[in-house]
Amino acid sequence: MALAPAEAVARARTYRHAIVSWVDDDGYPMSVAGSFTAEPDRALVEIGPFEEASTPPPGRELCVTFSHIRPQPGVGYDERRYVNLWGSAEVDGGRVRVTATRATGWDESELPFMEYAERGVPKAHEYFDAVGGRPRLSAWWKLFLATRLPFLTATIVPIALGGAIAGAHDRFDFGWWLLALLAGCAVHIGLNVANDLFDDLSGADAANTTPTPFSGGSRVLQYGLVSRSQMLALCVGAYGVAIALGFVLAAARGWGLLWIGAAGLVLSFVYSMPPFNLVARGLGEPVTAAGFGPVMALGGYFVCAQQFSWEVVYASLPIAILIALVLYVNEIPDRRGDAAVGKRTLPVRWPAGRVVAAYAVAVVAAFALVPIGVATGILSAWTLITLLAAPLGLRTFRGIRDHYDEPYALMPIIQANIGLHLVAGLLLVTGYLLANSFA
Amino acid sequence: MSTTSSAGYGEPMPAQPGVLPPEVAALLDVALVGELTVVDHDGRPITYPLIPLYDGRHVFMTSAVLFSRKLRHIKANPKVSVALTDPVGVPAEPFARATIQGDARVVDDDLHAGWEALLPLWRAKEPAIDAFLKKRFGIPLFFERSIIEITPRRALYWAEGRTDETPVVYELVGAG
Numbered sequence: 188m189a190l191a192p193a194e195a196v197a198r199a200r201t202y203r204h205a206i207v208s209w210v211d212d213d214g215y216p217m218s219v220a221g222s223f224t225a226e227p228d229r230a231l232v233e234i235g236p237f238e239e240a241s242t243p244p245p246g247r248e249l250c251v252t253f254s255h256i257r258p259q260p261g262v263g264y265d266e267r268r269y270v271n272l273w274g275s276a277e278v279d280g281g282r283v284r285v286t287a288t289r290a291t292g293w294d295e296s297e298l299p300f301m302e303y304a305e306r307g308v309p310k311a312h313e314y315f316d317a318v319g320g321r322p323r324l325s326a327w328w329k330l331f332l333a334t335r336l337p338f339l340t341a342t343i344v345p346i347a348l349g350g351a352i353a354g355a356h357d358r359f360d361f362g363w364w365l366l367a368l369l370a371g372c373a374v375h376i377g378l379n380v381a382n383d384l385f386d387d388l389s390g391a392d393a394a395n396t397t398p399t400p401f402s403g404g405s406r407v408l409q410y411g412l413v414s415r416s417q418m419l420a421l422c423v424g425a426y427g428v429a430i431a432l433g434f435v436l437a438a439a440r441g442w443g444l445l446w447i448g449a450a451g452l453v454l455s456f457v458y459s460m461p462p463f464n465l466v467a468r469g470l471g472e473p474v475t476a477a478g479f480g481p482v483m484a485l486g487g488y489f490v491c492a493q494q495f496s497w498e499v500v501y502a503s504l505p506i507a508i509l510i511a512l513v514l515y516v517n518e519i520p521d522r523r524g525d526a527a528v529g530k531r532t533l534p535v536r537w538p539a540g541r542v543v544a545a546y547a548v549a550v551v552a553a554f555a556l557v558p559i560g561v562a563t564g565i566l567s568a569w570t571l572i573t574l575l576a577a578p579l580g581l582r583t584f585r586g587i588r589d590h591y592d593e594p595y596a597l598m599p600i601i602q603a604n605i606g607l608h609l610v611a612g613l614l615l616v617t618g619y620l621l622a623n624s625f626a
Numbered sequence: 627m628s629t630t631s632s633a634g635y636g637e638p639m640p641a642q643p644g645v646l647p648p649e650v651a652a653l654l655d656v657a658l659v660g661e662l663t664v665v666d667h668d669g670r671p672i673t674y675p676l677i678p679l680y681d682g683r684h685v686f687m688t689s690a691v692l693f694s695r696k697l698r699h700i701k702a703n704p705k706v707s708v709a710l711t712d713p714v715g716v717p718a719e720p721f722a723r724a725t726i727q728g729d730a731r732v733v734d735d736d737l738h739a740g741w742e743a744l745l746p747l748w749r750a751k752e753p754a755i756d757a758f759l760k761k762r763f764g765i766p767l768f769f770e771r772s773i774i775e776i777t778p779r780r781a782l783y784w785a786e787g788r789t790d791e792t793p794v795v796y797e798l799v800g801a802g
Contacts, residue, residue, distance in 0.1 A: 210669060215707060221789045238792050252673040264715075269675050304768055310693070311694065314691045320734075324762075
């Protein structure tokens with residue numbers, strides 16, 4: 188990263204030695220290290236003394252380097268940082284003075300390695316173009332990344348809930364439920380891939396230099412691992428499988444299912460597809476909540492019970508809110524890249540304090556729905572075990588409050604938030620299974 | 627081939643052609659960081675801290691395609707140097723400093739897997755590389771890497787790191 192010369196010299200004072208490099212008369216770079224003094228006000232560094240023959244000729248262009256690592260025995264090293272500055276050599280005896288005219292540097296405590304590497308992606312593509320190569324990864328890993336397979340828990344949880352409630356109503360049918368699960372996963376994969384395509388076309392993912400494994404898209408297009416046409420084929424294929432399975436299920440279990448399937452497809456289309464692009468309008472959360480809450484849960488229930496149920500709608504509300512919060516927290520590290528391309532998510536629109544406060548309110552609301560449901564007789568008392576997941580919400584709240592502007596420190600927080608949805612959802616399902624077992 | 631001295635330096639020390647003297651090799655063997663200096667398109671030096679590896683014949687460094695500018699410089703001008711200077715990053719006993727000048731070649735015919743031939747040398751210095759490699763799907767471009775293969779031509783050695791004293795110079799004529 189470019190540094191102002193005075194800033195570079197000020198930073199140099201935190202290092203233990205300097206390395207002076209120049210191009211010698213044979214055309215080879217020559218380097219020699221020594222102690223130094225620095226005067227940031229004058230952007231001046233004096234290095235030496237050096238033995239006369241190890242001293243650069245006066246007037247020779249120099250690169251002066253300050254480098255630091257901290258060895259970690261048995262692991263490697265960390266605390267990487269360095270400063271390079273350039274200027275002409277002034278030689279006085281064995282001492283070399285350089286007034287910096289330009290400088291660069293990197294300090295991983297300021298610019299985390301992942302972001303530093305992400306900024307190099309355009310350079311990587313230039314290099315691949317120059318050597319006629321392409322980045323490689325096995326087909327399995329490309330599919331894993333492109334589909335964002337681990338996020339399918341967002342689909343599995345509500346459809347499992349729908350199946351569990353059908354079981355509590357003595358209507359569970361594993362075969363039809365499994366087909367519904369496959370259809371739901373296919374819609375979800377289609378949505379994930381479509382979202383990547385639209386974020387690639389809009390430039391949102393390219394503008395995001397702080398992606399994490401949980402946010403910033405799959406990056407398969409930005410890294411050149413797959414082409415847009417391959418992603419489009421995957422997207423169309425996934426939606427095609429979902430629609431085909433939807434018709435099979437509707438024909439076999441009731442045409443009312445078409446309404447649920449249509450709602451799911453419409454929500455997944457309007458999420459990121461122009462001109463709707465609801466995620467860019469700050470409406471991604473309600474769309475996500477509806478799609479991965481009541482719609483999926485009703486689908487999982489209807490294929491078994493062949494009817495709708497308001498209980499399913501109510502029971503799915505806590506996980507609907509929690510999955511919307513997964514999107515919401517994931518948008519926090521993405522907000523600069525999103526803002527750059529006009530994708531005005533809630534963390535783009537709101538100040539940090541409001542984003543954090545709204546998270547707390549939403550988590551409390553999600554968990555409050557369970558005892559309210561029990562008190563009103565909608566839910567079994569066994570579903571109160573869902574409250575055991577609440578500490579994960581507290582951990583996420585504290586994490587986003589304390590690390591709001593640190594994308595990589597947010598990674599374990601994002602993970603905890605995803606865990607909150609998964610654990611709460613599975614506990615809710617378990618509550619229904621226990622209620623059914625002890626009924 | 628015999629060793630020769632360079633004007634201005636002390637008497638050259640005998641060295642086996644193509645092989646760095648043991649005291650310089652000993653520094654390379656423990657160095658967690660070395661400063662690779664290349665010459666840019668304007669003829670100016672530019673230095674990159676990198677982990678140096680040594681197989682007894684060549685000094686190797688690797689570079690992810692994400693940080694490929696140095697590779698372009700080397701392809702345009704293969705003359706490079708590697709300096710071992712940091713008492714912390716080069717934990718040798720007794721401490722010494724060295725600079726190796728040589729000719730570099732960028733090996734990029736298999737960016738995905740070619741560099742893995744250096745894993746045994748790399749692992750010895752940075753055992754965590756194996757853990758990173760298991761997660762290569764997460765940072766795939768970091769593991770698309772070129773090898774920088776450096777054939778040493780000359781080595782300068784400052785005992786105790788005293789660069790205010792005359793270095794021992796090894797002219798490795800015919801190296802490689």
